[in-house]
Amino acid sequence: MxxxxxxxxxxxxxxxxALAVVFVMLATTGWTAVRNNRGGASPLEAAVTAWEHGNIxxxxxxxxxxxxxxxxxxxxxxxxxQRHRLAARYPLAVGNMNGAPVQLRYxxxxxxxGQAREVERERMRDKRLSPLGQQEAERRxxxxxxxxxxxxxxxxxxxxxxxxxxxxxxxxxxxxRVSVVVPGVDTNVLTFERTFRxxxxxxxxxxALYRAEHEAKPRARTAVIxxxxxxxxxxxxxDAATAMRAESGAVRLDSMVRGLPGRSPVALYCxxxxxxxxxxxxxxxxxxxTDIAVAGSPGMRADKVSxxxxxxxxxxxxxxxxxxxxxxxxxxxGIGHGADPVSGGFGARVLSATGARxxxxxxxPGTESLRNFAEIGTGMYDAVRCASRDDACRExxxxxxAA
Numbered sequence: 001m002x003x004x005x006x007x008x009x010x011x012x013x014x015x016x017x018a019l020a021v022v023f024v025m026l027a028t029t030g031w032t033a034v035r036n037n038r039g040g041a042s043p044l045e046a047a048v049t050a051w052e053h054g055n056i057x058x059x060x061x062x063x064x065x066x067x068x069x070x071x072x073x074x075x076x077x078x079x080x081x082q083r084h085r086l087a088a089r090y091p092l093a094v095g096n097m098n099g100a101p102v103q104l105r106y107x108x109x110x111x112x113x114g115q116a117r118e119v120e121r122e123r124m125r126d127k128r129l130s131p132l133g134q135q136e137a138e139r140r141x142x143x144x145x146x147x148x149x150x151x152x153x154x155x156x157x158x159x160x161x162x163x164x165x166x167x168x169x170x171x172x173x174x175x176x177r178v179s180v181v182v183p184g185v186d187t188n189v190l191t192f193e194r195t196f197r198x199x200x201x202x203x204x205x206x207x208a209l210y211r212a213e214h215e216a217k218p219r220a221r222t223a224v225i226x227x228x229x230x231x232x233x234x235x236x237x238x239d240a241a242t243a244m245r246a247e248s249g250a251v252r253l254d255s256m257v258r259g260l261p262g263r264s265p266v267a268l269y270c271x272x273x274x275x276x277x278x279x280x281x282x283x284x285x286x287x288x289x290t291d292i293a294v295a296g297s298p299g300m301r302a303d304k305v306s307x308x309x310x311x312x313x314x315x316x317x318x319x320x321x322x323x324x325x326x327x328x329x330x331x332x333x334g335i336g337h338g339a340d341p342v343s344g345g346f347g348a349r350v351l352s353a354t355g356a357r358x359x360x361x362x363x364x365p366g367t368e369s370l371r372n373f374a375e376i377g378t379g380m381y382d383a384v385r386c387a388s389r390d391d392a393c394r395e396x397x398x399x400x401x402a403a
Contacts, residue, residue, distance in 0.1 A: 042160035043116075047092035054090065056082050064093055068259035071099025087111065096156050096229075098259025102172050109154035116159040117144040139190055146193075156229040156256070163189030164230065166256070167203060169210040170223035173261050179213070179224045179377040181205045181363075182253065184272030184296075185240050187232040200360035202226035208363045209269065212374035220378045229256065233273055240273055241335050243280055243301055250281035258286055267291040267377050268312075271362060272324065275300055276337050283309035291315065291376050295353065295362040295369060296324045299337025305347035315376065315393070316341035316348035317369045319356035342387070349393035352385040 048064045055061060062074050075083060083101070087094045087108035094100055095108035120141035124134050140163075147154055147165070156166035172178065183202045191201055198204035206226035213222045230249030233239035257266055266289045270278035278292050279300025293315035294300065305314045318325060318341075329340040339346045355367040362369040368385055375383045386393035 042158055044092050044096060044158040044160065047090055051090045051093040056086060061086075064097060066099070068099030068255075071097060071259075072101075075099070075101055075104065091115065092158070095154070096158065098255050102155070102168070102261060105155055106153050106168075109157045110148050110152075112157055112159075113144045113148045113154065116157075117141050117148070119159070120144065136190075143189055143192075155225060156227075158229075159189070161231070162234075164228060165189050165192050166225055166227045166229040167192075167206070168223055168225050169206055171221070172223040172225075174221055175223035175262070176221040176264050177223075177377060177379060178260060178264050178266045179206075179209055179222065179373075180227050180253075180257070180266060180268050181209060181224065182227055182249075182268060182270040182274035182277055183232065184274045185233045185235060187228045192226070192228050197360065199363045199365070202228045205269075205271070205363040208365055208370055209373055209377065212365070212370050213377045216371070216374040216380060216383070217378040222377060224377075227253070227256065230277065240298075243276060243334070243337070246273070246276040246280045246301070249277040250284070253277060253281045254284050254286075257289060260288075263288060265290045265379070267293065269373055269377075270294045270297070272296045272359065273298065275341070279308060279337070282312065285310060285312070287311065293317070293351070293373060293376060294341050294348075295356075296322050296359045297337075297341045298324055298327050299329055299331070299339060300341055301331070301338050302346075303339040304345065313397070314341070314348045315351050315372075316346070317351040317353040317356075317362060317372065317387070318342045319353045319358065319361065319369070321357065322359045324359055349395075350387040351393060352387045352389075 051061055051064050056078065062071060083104050084107070087104055088111060091108040091111035095105050095112050097105070120137045123129060123137035124141060126134070129137065153168040154165065155168050156164065158164045181202055183205065187202060193203035194201040199208055203226050206224045210222065210224040213220055230252050231245055233245050239245050260266065268278050268289060268291070270292065275294035275297035276299065278294065279302055282292060289312050291313045292310070295317045297316060297318070300308060302308050308314065328336055329338065330336050331338050341348045342350050351369065351372045353362060353367065353369040356362045356364065356369045361367060364370060372384050375381065381394060381397040384394055
């Protein structure tokens with residue numbers, strides 16, 4: 001049996017390390033850098049502004065930030081030709097609009113990706129850019145081209161800065177259960193999908209989970225979303241040590257979940273800093289979120305499950321050689337993310353992660369972590385394997401849910 005509890009001496013050293021990190025960060029970056037880091041205007045914001053001043057056949061368009069149910073009713077009142085005209089005229093706005101029909105969002109984002117691809121093609125020839133800048137433009141141009149392929153189902157896209165993106169695997173409209181993968185640091189449009197170490201990137205994680213769910217329950221009607229539609233921290237720095245990025249990401253995550261079609265249960269799979277996003281979002285997420293599973297977590301901005309303020313089941317997994325176990329599990333002056341989710345005092349249902357190998361291996365095929373995620377995603381809770389090699393993590397869960 002693997003013990004996740006640290007000795008008092010080690011905890012004391014971690015506390016001292018955390019305090020040292022706080023003072024170094026404040027001395028070298030300044031408190032204002034922690035509290036007031038803001039980005040510039042986004043092409044998406046410009047698209048939303050254009051939408052809000054537009055119309056369709058003389059009919060005013062609703063507020064782009066209106067509740068998803070209201071936007072859904074608006075699109076339902078239009079005919080196919082009108083919906084396609086709006087997607088062509090305001091692709092970024094429609095492609096990111098929670099409440100817009102799923103297939104229309106895919107169509108709009110394919111148009112938006114094509115437009116962004118042409119921008120990057122021009123940047124490749126811009127002599128004002130450094131050679132590195134031109135190379136990055138080429139990489140982005142190629143990535144956007146790949147994401148435009150007919151089989152890709154891009155659910156959200158914003159090319160601003162390092163970029164944001166989400167993609168769906170499966171039929172979201174007909175899914176009986178929906179899984180959402182929320183990744184951590186260094187996630188952007190260029191790292192959204194990888195050829196090398198592909199299961200450490202959002203697309204690879206989501207594809208692996210989708211396949212594993214169908215292996216666990218072949219007739220399951222599930223959909224999996226690779227959700228990188230928030231601005232993730234870059235590297236292990238100030239942003240990664242605070243909740244600033246998580247707070248804005250939590251708002252976006254909540255809005256996305258509330259805009260999903262139907263009433264199917266939703267499970268969140270939150271890796272590394274993504275678990276901070278899920279922890280911050282937990283209190284406001286709708287009741288259809290039945291499960292939140294964290295892997296390789298630095299903390300969820302809480303000291304115990306009850307502080308998350310959610311009725312969702314909280315699961316946690318960590319491989320024995322994941323370096324994240326050495327971070328100081330505490331919060332001091334806004335630095336740090338609280339208690340260790342796999343510790344006994346936190347109260348999560350601790351899953352086996354055998355075979356995961358390190359911090360980014362939780363979605364690797366053949367691992368018990370991925371197998372467990374798939375069992376949760378299909379509602380087959382009786383088959384989940386606990387870290388303690390008994391049924392402690394399944395306590396209080398009776399039977400399996402339909403998928």
